[in-house]
Amino acid sequence: MDKNAIKVENLVKSFGEADSEVVVIDGANFSLSKGEFVALIAPSGSGKTTLLMMLGCALEPTSGKIVIGDRIVYDNKWKIKDDRALRRKKIGFIFQSHYLIPFLNIEENISLLPYQNGEKPKVVKQRVKEILDYLDMGDKLYNMPSELSGGQNQRIAIARALANKPDIILADEPTAALDQKRAVSVVKMLKKITREQDVTIIMVTHDERLLPYCDKVLTIKDKKILVEENSDEHII
């Protein structure tokens, strides 16, 4: 776990200007390695999603620096021309709800991004099958999202996030809509992915019972980011 996945230096995000300016993140500094499973916790409205969107290059910071892998993507201004291209090649997203595209079946939902990256259909189909088998959902290839349960759809959302072989997965409360049993199951799966696929996952959560599954915990407190490493004996 020594290869850098994401590095943030003096990251600031504020909304509004002058008297109405509200600072949400004030000088965040942290560094995450490849294959780490990281929890991001904070009270509601304290900027978790804002931080996640900035790390995903979907929201422009006010200042600071973001490095993904060995590439500087933001240094007081965007250093990349096409944020979408970066996202579809390097970053996977998992949301609170599965947010699968309702008019695409499971195979199409997962293969959308690889196709957009210009990959060949044969390769894409093979990978989709592998990912679904990996997540024990291999028999749901041609189902529509509406035909699956919430937990199954969330697994498909994880599959979609893995489809472009990302370096980082940003998961915004992926267990919020699930009961405790399913939440633990999803978190275990995410942890397995970090270990076996060498992917860094940053997971926003309110559920402190899930923290022992993570390697690190990022806490937003007073607009600052506190980094806490889970000691090996505490990690489940």
Added chain:
Amino acid sequence: MINLAYKDISHSFSKFIVTAISVGVLLGIVIIMIGVYRGMVFDAKSLVDDIKADIWVVQQDTLGPFAQNSKVHEDLKEQISYQNGIKSASAITFETIQMQNCYGDFKVMIVGYDPLSNIDVINMDKLIAGRTINKQHYEIVVSKKTHYKLGESIKLGRDYFKVVGITKESVSNGGDYLMFVSLKDAQMLQFTYTNERVKSDESRGIKGGNPHLVNAIIAEIKDGYNPKRVATNIEEATHKKVFTKDEQKRLLLEKVIKKSSKQIGMFTVILIIVSIVIIALIIYTMTLEKIKEISILKLIGISNWTISKMIVEETVLLGFLAFISGNIFARLVQGAFPKRIVLELSDAFILFIIILIASIFASLFGIYKVIKTNPSEAIGG
């Protein structure tokens, strides 16, 4: 690559079709409105086009016989016949009356013409049953829409007329059905009064009416003669007003139906504008309905091009289906209208292009709005 538009439409096929048909009905109404306008213009010229006359001789200082009342003596036709360049001349009368049969009340224009004349007054292409008049009395050719049958007897004035022919789409400049009778019968109908009226006139010292009046003399011109020059010569020789066929049509358009057609035209333009706004709003709303899906697509890295392509493809397909269903709707209801509706494919096509451009703009505006939306709104951040 997955065709997102096709997938989205397949997923909500019935909703898409219902929307397309609804938009199509709206388009159909606009197409019909354009057809009403075209029909009015067509009808205005129809009778003058049907009558194979090159010039119309009418009462001096009038714009007769359609834009203004005109009465000339029947024997004027002899004088016209001898004019240089005239092939043949004939007298004609027009009278609008109200009629009633078991199908209801309707207005008809009675055209009186000389059955022995060489000038065709009834357009033979429009004669769908029977024959033209070949007797000087008590025969009548009717429009199909009056519902009279061949051989049926119709009372007009004091006499009964036998239906010998049926025409289709023969209408007056006002869109009323046409009925053709012989000139002599038409003169009796128009210029002969009832016994009571004659007695009343006589008690006032007015001696009987003149049944030998007509509304106009129509004439055909020999090949090689200029209608305008012949008309000018006749005006000088007879002290009557003479119009060429084109002038008569222009009179009908400019004097008779100008205000009505302008009114319909204005209404059509307003309807087109309102329809464009409604259809653009439907498309815009359809695009905004996908805000969550588009935000997700955007967030996971799908390009604006792919997203825009999906929306524009759906818009074009919706427009195309609406165009088809609108035309079908217009053609289905066309026959139910009492007056002529002229549906021209070119009008529908131009309308389709206008609506399509407006719809694409509306969808692009919707896409712009969706793409500008903060994606975190889609994931509830």
